[in-house]
Amino acid sequence: xxxxxxxxxxxxxxxxxxxxxxxxxxxxxxxxxxxxxxxxxxxxxxxxxxxxxxxxxxxxxxxxxxxxxxxxxxxxxxxxxxxxxxxxxxxxxxxxxxxxxxxxxxxxxxxxxxxxxxxxxxxxxxxxxxxxxxxxxxxxxxxxxxxxxxxxxxxxxxxxxxxxxxxxxxxxxxxxxxxxxxxxxxxxxxxxxxxxxxxxxxxxxxxxxxxxxxxxxxxxxxxxxxxx
Amino acid sequence: xxxxxxxxxxxxxxxxxxxxxxxxxxxxxxxxxxxxxxxxxxxxxxxxxxxxxxxxxxxxxxxxxxxxxxxxxxxxxxxxxxxxxxxxxxxxxxxxxxxxxxxxxxxxxxxxxxxxxxxxxxxxxxxxxxxxxxxxxxxxxxxxxxxxxxxxxxxxxxxxxxxxxxxxxxxxxxxxxxxxxxxxxxxxxxxxxxxxxxxxxxxxxxxxxxxxxxxxxxxxxxxxxxxxxxxxxxxxxxxxxxxxxxxxxxxxxx
Numbered sequence: 001x002x003x004x005x006x007x008x009x010x011x012x013x014x015x016x017x018x019x020x021x022x023x024x025x026x027x028x029x030x031x032x033x034x035x036x037x038x039x040x041x042x043x044x045x046x047x048x049x050x051x052x053x054x055x056x057x058x059x060x061x062x063x064x065x066x067x068x069x070x071x072x073x074x075x076x077x078x079x080x081x082x083x084x085x086x087x088x089x090x091x092x093x094x095x096x097x098x099x100x101x102x103x104x105x106x107x108x109x110x111x112x113x114x115x116x117x118x119x120x121x122x123x124x125x126x127x128x129x130x131x132x133x134x135x136x137x138x139x140x141x142x143x144x145x146x147x148x149x150x151x152x153x154x155x156x157x158x159x160x161x162x163x164x165x166x167x168x169x170x171x172x173x174x175x176x177x178x179x180x181x182x183x184x185x186x187x188x189x190x191x192x193x194x195x196x197x198x199x200x201x202x203x204x205x206x207x208x209x210x211x212x213x214x215x216x217x218x219x220x221x222x223x224x225x226x227x228x
Numbered sequence: 229x230x231x232x233x234x235x236x237x238x239x240x241x242x243x244x245x246x247x248x249x250x251x252x253x254x255x256x257x258x259x260x261x262x263x264x265x266x267x268x269x270x271x272x273x274x275x276x277x278x279x280x281x282x283x284x285x286x287x288x289x290x291x292x293x294x295x296x297x298x299x300x301x302x303x304x305x306x307x308x309x310x311x312x313x314x315x316x317x318x319x320x321x322x323x324x325x326x327x328x329x330x331x332x333x334x335x336x337x338x339x340x341x342x343x344x345x346x347x348x349x350x351x352x353x354x355x356x357x358x359x360x361x362x363x364x365x366x367x368x369x370x371x372x373x374x375x376x377x378x379x380x381x382x383x384x385x386x387x388x389x390x391x392x393x394x395x396x397x398x399x400x401x402x403x404x405x406x407x408x409x410x411x412x413x414x415x416x417x418x419x420x421x422x423x424x425x426x427x428x429x430x431x432x433x434x435x436x437x438x439x440x441x442x443x444x445x446x447x448x449x450x451x452x453x454x455x456x457x458x459x460x461x462x463x464x465x466x467x468x469x470x471x472x473x474x475x476x477x478x479x480x481x482x
Binding site for chain 1: 239241252302304305306331333336337338339401403404405406433436437439440443444445446447448449450451452453454455456463464466467468469470471472473474475476477478480482
């Protein structure tokens with residue numbers, strides 16, 4: 001069997017979705033962990049240092065390329081699968097099955113993923129572009145100059161109710177996408193063992209609630225002035 | 229349960245042949261016994277249609293005892309009707325009340341084209357089986373049943389997977405029209421047994437290739453297939469197929 005055949009079959013495509021999905025889940029752990037430094041209540045010192053490490057160290061920079069590749073592959077493959085799956089039933093039912101047997105979010109991964117894609121475009125424009133391309137204001141910490149990414153966050157979220165609402169909605173989309181995607185990725189990769197499935201399902205629910213919640217707290221607490 | 233009779237309104241998909249566009253036809257049916265099966269109720273309606281000089285409704289059925297996998301009706305938005313672990317032929321009219329309206333549609337999937345009315349062509353499943361859903365053995369006297377020891381757990385899982393009757397409700401229920409529960413069950417029941425082991429790699433690769441060729445969608449693990457399966461085939465079999473397929477593909481020599 002050729003490599004191209006293996007990864008372009010229906011099962012192969014799903015393996016790519018599962019592998020990139022788990023890679024993106026791992027990225028979320030790093031992202032939420034680093035960003036949680038804003039809750040140190042130190043005026044962003046710890047956060048700016050962490051952001052500096054991510055931007056100046058070779059390992060995260062190389063992983064960043066992998067991250068973009070992974071996200072693009074996950075999105076494009078997801079859309080292609082959604083299209084081919086939809087076209088497998090040209091004539092639909094008069095009475096749709098609805099929630100008889102499946103959860104709405106498990107059937108809406110394409111829609112939730114598209115919402116997340118739109119969120120990402122905004123999110124990258126807000127933070128990644130200034131960090132890596134157009135440049136950030138400098139800030140002095142312990143006599144050393146750092147990029148003030150914390151200041152950028154305050155600027156984006158303080159007084160911008162619409163942006164804060166969009167970020168919170170993005171977190172909802174992420175939560176539902178993960179609620180199905182987390183456990184589904186492991187099933188796609190062939191996990192059948194009952195004990196592990198139970199573990200993956202419970203960890204998946206916890207992860208899908210906790211990570212988006214912590215993310216959502218960031219713009220909300222900056223908007224409400226809890227973090228200055 | 230108390231016996232009762234009911235009058236119903238049926239909205240049934242009528243389609244002359246594969247190339248016809250098809251439409252819904254509404255029929256009143258009277259004095260239906262709660263003890264009748266769903267197909268017996270359709271029989272009553274067909275008798276009525278024949279008496280009126282109209283074309284009876286074509287539908288698939290064979291054993292009428294829930295084991296052959298021929299009956300295939302999508303009833304009020306659910307394959308095989310409202311009951312769990314049940315085929316259309318084993319659905320009984322006590323599931324309904326006087327005055328109910330019941331909408332009956334054929335399985336919908338490009339890979340299952342409508343032949344006539346409620347009958348669909350499920351030979352795509354046969355071709356998937358021909359691609360690898362068997363074991364190659366020399367015929368002769370039957371081997372002693374206990375000649376090959378098999379762990380009880382494995383035997384149980386294999387048997388549970390082998391319970392698949394190939395009705396296609398999984399495809400009908402799936403938003404992607406995916407046949408992964410069917411193929412997963414067929415691959416699993418052989419892969420779990422020593423007799424199925426020698427051909428397990430080619431089986432997984434060839435059956436998935438045929439499944440893709442037939443135009444079924446990919447699996448997104450929504451679980452709708454498992455929920456409507458009359459034999460309660462577990463979605464675990466899909467995960468096993470995913471593993472069997474990738475392990476076979478990665479270790480294939482060619």
